[in-house]
Amino acid sequence: xxxxxxxSEVTAVEGAIVQINCTYQTSGFYGLSWYQQHDGGAPTFxxxxxxxxxxxxxxxxxxxxxxxxxxxxxxxxxxxxxSASYFCAVxxxxxxxxxxxxxxxxxx
Amino acid sequence: xQTIHQWPATLVQPVGSPLSLECTVEGTSNPNLYWYxxxxxxxxxxxxYSVGIGQISSEVPQNLSASRPQDRQFILxxxxxxxxxSGFYLCASRGRVDTxxxxxxxxxTVL
Numbered sequence: 754x755x756x757x758x759x760x761s762e763v764t765a766v767e768g769a770i771v772q773i774n775c776t777y778q779t780s781g782f783y784g785l786s787w788y789q790q791h792d793g794g795a796p797t798f799x800x801x802x803x804x805x806x807x808x809x810x811x812x813x814x815x816x817x818x819x820x821x822x823x824x825x826x827x828x829x830x831x832x833x834x835x836s837a838s839y840f841c842a843v844x845x846x847x848x849x850x851x852x853x854x855x856x857x858x859x860x861x
Numbered sequence: 862x863q864t865i866h867q868w869p870a871t872l873v874q875p876v877g878s879p880l881s882l883e884c885t886v887e888g889t890s891n892p893n894l895y896w897y898x899x900x901x902x903x904x905x906x907x908x909x910y911s912v913g914i915g916q917i918s919s920e921v922p923q924n925l926s927a928s929r930p931q932d933r934q935f936i937l938x939x940x941x942x943x944x945x946x947s948g949f950y951l952c953a954s955r956g957r958v959d960t961x962x963x964x965x966x967x968x969x970t971v972l
Contacts, residue, residue, distance in 0.1 A: 784959060786959060786960070794965075794966075795951055795963040795964060795965055795966050796905070796951070796963050797963070798960045798961065798962075801959035801960065803959065840904060840905065844959065847893060847910060847912060847918075847955075848895065848907055848910055848920075849895075849907075849961055850907065851904045851905040851907075852904055853903060853904040854903070854904050
């Protein structure tokens, strides 16, 4: 089976930088994805790492170290609209297994 | 890109009643399809996935079943709902290996 660990909550002010760590244990690993979910909504895809290193998409970046079974999502220049839950997910052959999610609260 | 349709958006059902939630997909053919359940404030639990018509894999033994009668149709069912079946049910379709597209979800309350 798969297990993922990520912090349950993070609070930061507008304009700050937040890093959400994710450690995982799995077999048949293809990659690590990140999803954003606003309250009451469906998850939306943010980023994907199949290889070690940093992937940058605008204000959001994601990092993977396969040897450490570790990744993180970096949120820069935080905005109020970034208040949401963020999930890491490991990709195996047919499916994704999600972490419990990190609730990010952005304060003015 | 793909579009996932789910209905209804919200549903309130009594304990012991049947359930049928439907999901349809546009913009792709022969997709891998998934049903997830999310309890309030929790992560997503994979319930079922399907790689083709009539092919269903169950991830967690439970009071629910799934069927895939057509290529782009995925149905979640129950004969008798339990209180513990309450939750936010999400249908998803796999895009490229690195993405899943989610439908808008059905919020089910069992009373």
